[in-house]
Amino acid sequence: MRRSVQSGSRLSTRFGTRLEDAVERTGRLCVGIDPHPYLLSSWGLSDTAEGIRDFSFRVLDAAQGAAGIIKPQVAFFERHGSAGYAVLEDLLAAARSAGILVIADAKRGDVGTSVEAYGQAWLTPGSPLEADAMTVSAFQGVGSLDAVLALAESSGKGVFVLAATSNPESALIQQAKTSAGTSVSSQIIGELGAWNTTQQTAPDQWGSAGVVLGATVALGDYGVSPRDLENMPILAPGFGHQGAQLSDLRALFGDASRSVLVSASRSILSAGPDGVAGAIAAHSEEIRAAASKASGA
Numbered sequence: 580m581r582r583s584v585q586s587g588s589r590l591s592t593r594f595g596t597r598l599e600d601a602v603e604r605t606g607r608l609c610v611g612i613d614p615h616p617y618l619l620s621s622w623g624l625s626d627t628a629e630g631i632r633d634f635s636f637r638v639l640d641a642a643q644g645a646a647g648i649i650k651p652q653v654a655f656f657e658r659h660g661s662a663g664y665a666v667l668e669d670l671l672a673a674a675r676s677a678g679i680l681v682i683a684d685a686k687r688g689d690v691g692t693s694v695e696a697y698g699q700a701w702l703t704p705g706s707p708l709e710a711d712a713m714t715v716s717a718f719q720g721v722g723s724l725d726a727v728l729a730l731a732e733s734s735g736k737g738v739f740v741l742a743a744t745s746n747p748e749s750a751l752i753q754q755a756k757t758s759a760g761t762s763v764s765s766q767i768i769g770e771l772g773a774w775n776t777t778q779q780t781a782p783d784q785w786g787s788a789g790v791v792l793g794a795t796v797a798l799g800d801y802g803v804s805p806r807d808l809e810n811m812p813i814l815a816p817g818f819g820h821q822g823a824q825l826s827d828l829r830a831l832f833g834d835a836s837r838s839v840l841v842s843a844s845r846s847i848l849s850a851g852p853d854g855v856a857g858a859i860a861a862h863s864e865e866i867r868a869a870a871s872k873a874s875g876a
């Protein structure tokens with residue numbers, strides 16, 4: 580069942596539903612747009628706002644028709660100040676008007692009133708930086724994100740909360756036990772699962788609140804099991820350059836792999852301007868094959 584939400588004068592479909600449709604149409608690959616200086620150089624581009632414009636739009640062109648989701652890494656645009664943000668605004672608008680879902684990897688977090696303003700920047704319909712979803716941090720408590728979750732839900736947008744991140748340093752803090760006795764990661768997942776349940780209007784409907792779970796981590800070490808992740812969109816970086824294998828998708832996430840978005844940046848972008856379309860196609864094909872394998876989890 581498709582549930583729509585009214586936002587101002589706009590009627591929009593819930594993010595979880597839009598995401599599920601995108602995955603069904605074009606698969607679960609999320610193409611990362613990370614204009615690292617070394618990649619710009621290997622693409623024959625300058626480390627300037629013009630260079631990142633050329634780079635990003637070439638990746639977007641290559642993604643059209645081949646992948647339904649992109650994830651620009653905001654940090655690489657921010658390096659170029661207002662000129663970088665102008666590129667990002669144009670990229671977000673072009674992708675969204677081409678029907679590609681955009682996850683702004685901005686990783687914002689703060690006390691509730693300030694993080695709400697971050698949410699308004701990235702998730703308000705009509706905002707210059709309007710994306711379909713953004714990444715946020717719950718270091719200040721999942722409750723600090725209440726206004727962002729509510730804004731996302733009311734405007735057909737999504738939020739991906741860092742829960743078990745792909746970097747090796749994450750373990751010490753994210754596996755630690757909260758005062759409730761669960762790991763930090765499972766506390767975040769539990770609270771978001773409860774939020775999604777309160778918003779759900781039909782069984783098996785994907786929620787608009789998702790989590791970031793690195794493909795490089797063993798979920799069990801973080802006290803997380805695939806059962807905790809039912810109908811929760813999962814943004815999974817760590818494949819490719821960071822070492823996780825696309826073919827291990829089901830072994831890593833078990834039954835939760837049906838709601839996993841496979842995020843890959845450098846393993847695609849390092850193919851260069853002439854190879855990027857082929858790299859997207861090859862990643863998609865490998866993911867499709869992996870998703871249909873029997874679960875090893």
Ligand SMILES: O=c1ccn([C@@H]2O[C@H](COP(=O)(O)O)[C@@H](O)[C@H]2O)c(=O)[nH]1
Pocket residue numbers: 611613652684743744745746791792793816817818819820821842843844845846
């Ligand atoms: O836990 C996390 C959260 C976010 N990221 C981001 O994803 C991409 C990964 O890039 P690759 O080149 O595919 O390694 C990058 O933008 C990170 O900031 C992450 O890696 N891990």
